[in-house]
Amino acid sequence: MKQETRQEEIIRVAAKLFKEKGYSAVTMRDLATAMNIKAASLYNHINSKQDILESIIISIAEKFTVGMTSVLASNATCIEKLKEIIALHVEISSQNIYGMAALNHDWMHLESQLNHYKKLRSDYENDFKTILIEGVNSGEIIDIKPDVMMFSILTTLRSLYLWIPKKEDVNLKELTNNLNEILIKGVVK
């Protein structure tokens, strides 16, 4: 395990505060207090508050993109691909429970990276929808609007970060299995 740099520590603590109050409501003084230093000292490690937000959001968004690329590359069935996507969300969410909040709710406060983020997200959704449409065409899943199916599954997966930390005893494998059952069962033919 590589030693955490001071910069990484700041970003980690910031993500936690952003989850609690949102990016706009967290001040550099709040962040400094949580780090037990003064606000001015933060700037020895980071360039701006905006840079912190970018680090958090873009790094996670790119993990999803990489994961989806891997899912698309496989020769699995539609249902198997959906299961892989569920596992991808459980894994990334459980390892980034604070950052996921910023990804979901503070992306609109991105400045220079806003369009980059939007493209990553829309590409991801398009890939997801394509998988569902193929599943409908091959008869694997039910023939209702792919938009509604994607919305239903994806909003559940995107909200995992809200729920995983509440249950400290939650077994991630069991959670994944339960989600597989509930979410897949809802769309399988």
Add this chain to the structure above:
Amino acid sequence: MKQETRQEEIIRVAAKLFKEKGYSAVTMRDLATAMNIKAASLYNHINSKQDILESIIISIAEKFTVGMTSVLASNATCIEKLKEIIALHVEISSQNIYGMAALNHDWMHLESQLNHYKKLRSDYENDFKTILIEGVNSGEIIDIKPDVMMFSILTTLRSLYLWIPKKEDVNLKELTNNLNEILIKGVVK
């Protein structure tokens, strides 16, 4: 249709801005600009920014509470109750697409009404979970953790506001039917 008061107009416009940027990032000057007046003039109609947030969140939260009370009072089966809850969310969300964003993401910025909101929410979730547990006990729905089932269904329903406005052609009846199929099918035995 009753004529909208100036106060109601301010609250409506504020909710729209809160959805776009979040409570903390919206300034009274932003709100005034959107109303085509100056910030100081807002205070002739409202007491504070905080009061606006309270109006938006508490009024919607109480609609859910009233709806749940009605669902609980019926003699319907667990599945029928779930369908009523889905219909409740579709109705409230479609009529409060802006306010739902504040309810979901800005409740932590409530001050005097924070505990009131938290109690309404936790009561609602407990009632929801009770319905699911009864369904498991009666054999109507599958026997997996009620927490996971509730989480999955409720996060989808709570995110409806994000999705309804995107599809201007969406037929709410059809949406409700699709959600009934996907969400119920996922938990039915």
Add this chain to the structure above:
DNA sequence: GTCTATACACTGATAGAC
């Protein structure tokens, strides 16, 4: 690497004229 001191734009909100 952290501090104190500070710049200076912006925040919610009020007073009082019209």
Add this chain to the structure above:
DNA sequence: GTCTATCAGTGTATAGAC
């Protein structure tokens, strides 16, 4: 009911000492 003028407090960020 809206305006201008203004206040006290807080926001991000920088300069320079240690």
